[in-house]
Amino acid sequence: MRTRITARFVVGYDGTDHLVYENGEVVYEDDQVIHVGHGYDGPLDADRDEGLALVGPGFVDLNALGDIDHAIFDTYQDAELAKGLRWSADYLARRHDVFTSDEEAFKRRYAFGQLLLNGITTALPIASEIYKGWAETYDEMASAAESAAEVGLRVYLGPSFRSAVPIIDTDGRGRLHHDPALGERGLDEAIRFARDVDGHRAGLVRGMLAPSRIETMDLAALRRAREASDDLGCPIRLHAGQTLDEVDVLQHEHGLRPIELLESIGFLGPRTLIPHAWAVSGHSQMPAAAHLSSDLDVLRDSGTTVIFCPMAVARYAVVLESFDRYLSHGIRLGMGTDTAPPDMIRAMDTGMVLTKAIERSKSAGSCRDLYRAATVGGADALGRPDLGRLAPGTQADITVVDLTGTRVGPVDDPIRTLVLNCNGRDVKTVVVAGRTVVEDGALPGVDPERDRARAQHYLDRYRASYTDRDYLSRREHDLFPPTFRTVAVPR
Numbered sequence: 001m002r003t004r005i006t007a008r009f010v011v012g013y014d015g016t017d018h019l020v021y022e023n024g025e026v027v028y029e030d031d032q033v034i035h036v037g038h039g040y041d042g043p044l045d046a047d048r049d050e051g052l053a054l055v056g057p058g059f060v061d062l063n064a065l066g067d068i069d070h071a072i073f074d075t076y077q078d079a080e081l082a083k084g085l086r087w088s089a090d091y092l093a094r095r096h097d098v099f100t101s102d103e104e105a106f107k108r109r110y111a112f113g114q115l116l117l118n119g120i121t122t123a124l125p126i127a128s129e130i131y132k133g134w135a136e137t138y139d140e141m142a143s144a145a146e147s148a149a150e151v152g153l154r155v156y157l158g159p160s161f162r163s164a165v166p167i168i169d170t171d172g173r174g175r176l177h178h179d180p181a182l183g184e185r186g187l188d189e190a191i192r193f194a195r196d197v198d199g200h201r202a203g204l205v206r207g208m209l210a211p212s213r214i215e216t217m218d219l220a221a222l223r224r225a226r227e228a229s230d231d232l233g234c235p236i237r238l239h240a241g242q243t244l245d246e247v248d249v250l251q252h253e254h255g256l257r258p259i260e261l262l263e264s265i266g267f268l269g270p271r272t273l274i275p276h277a278w279a280v281s282g283h284s285q286m287p288a289a290a291h292l293s294s295d296l297d298v299l300r301d302s303g304t305t306v307i308f309c310p311m312a313v314a315r316y317a318v319v320l321e322s323f324d325r326y327l328s329h330g331i332r333l334g335m336g337t338d339t340a341p342p343d344m345i346r347a348m349d350t351g352m353v354l355t356k357a358i359e360r361s362k363s364a365g366s367c368r369d370l371y372r373a374a375t376v377g378g379a380d381a382l383g384r385p386d387l388g389r390l391a392p393g394t395q396a397d398i399t400v401v402d403l404t405g406t407r408v409g410p411v412d413d414p415i416r417t418l419v420l421n422c423n424g425r426d427v428k429t430v431v432v433a434g435r436t437v438v439e440d441g442a443l444p445g446v447d448p449e450r451d452r453a454r455a456q457h458y459l460d461r462y463r464a465s466y467t468d469r470d471y472l473s474r475r476e477h478d479l480f481p482p483t484f485r486t487v488a489v490p491r
Helices: 079-085 101-117 138-151 180-197 219-232 244-254 258-264 294-302 310-315 323-328 344-359 367-381 414-421 448-464
Strands: 002-013 018-029 032-037 046-049 053-057 059-065 120-126 154-157 164-168 174-178 205-207 272-275 305-308 332-335 398-402 427-432 435-438
Touching (some): 002 032, 002 398, 018 053, 018 367, 059 101, 059 367, 101 448, 120 427, 244 258, 258 294, 294 323, 323 367, 332 344, 344 367
Parallel strands (some): 002 046, 059 120, 120 154, 154 205, 272 305
Antiparallel strands (some): 398 427, 427 435
């Protein structure tokens, strides 16, 4: 099946960087691109003109929300109220999965659909563990693989695993409850899963290893996970350098900062992906360090990729200092959404604004650099030169953004217009491996109202479940106070 897409702007790749073809075209046969640019005169089975639109490579999301997001109700509490969002010591003894396997399967399918609707074609999903009995499981990820294949999303999957969980004692003090055996068991399942699924569904499903946050991991498990990543040739992602609490724990237990600790155990490297990594030496919120750029040197020299998730971290009152500083230091950078909506265009916009503000420079946080991070940056982190760019021989992963919307306004440079004026709602068409998975801004065969209602029910149960875990058993209304006083309809 040979298909051509034409549009006012087509983003191609010349072997070193993106370039824009005005009134350009991209032609793909089955799952591979065979032509980008102008003047194709070969045979076609389908020809579609997208008009005033930007046709580019699908976005690569290295920390993609695979969940019904909790950020809408846990990004505004003060420190005392936030304690109620952790497990209590009492709950630890009776912990359980809040949702059934069917509900979990729906959650994944819904979240994967949201990623596609926002133009994300390759995703490394992330989900909360707060409502789990401990962490994700092999069976859950096997179901997620089927959901991804069903909706047509390219995924790297692996069940999360951890050796400890943060809890709140009856006196309101926080600590980590350690269970290294559970961490090792989870790692065993994760390795088995990566071996079993890698390359399934014509290569759309690949394996990865996903240890949880650094402070919840036993060092022996991290070392073994790193060795398994090398043996399997798969990426390994670990959240690190994302909270000051984490920094305090690691300094107390090991006398090292997060990046220092990971370097000391040989965890960093070209297959290693670190979401956030803002809590490094030289950051304004970190204790003074003798060598202000030492952590950045380590990240650069190891070839580790830092995943920039500006929307997510800003909602939790922290920020990378800064995207441009890391880039100029030679650190590999990719993008992650890590929140709802999983809007990569908004993420680029937010990243641009934060970087300009931090650097006090209008030229900082360029749309060019952020677009690269959302495409080739993520693809290169996965060792996939066939993703994140459109050129002959690459995968036919294509995102079309409509530029005709009245809210978009007039079009200047197409990439700057994309980042400054558009958002995920302007995504019109998405193709993954040659299969059209979003058409006219919708998922074919999906009832959006039915799914929205079911997602709302899931979110309501999710929020209500916190009372059972809270060390003070506070009611939902107290843990999640409304923005304004709400007046109910009189009966």
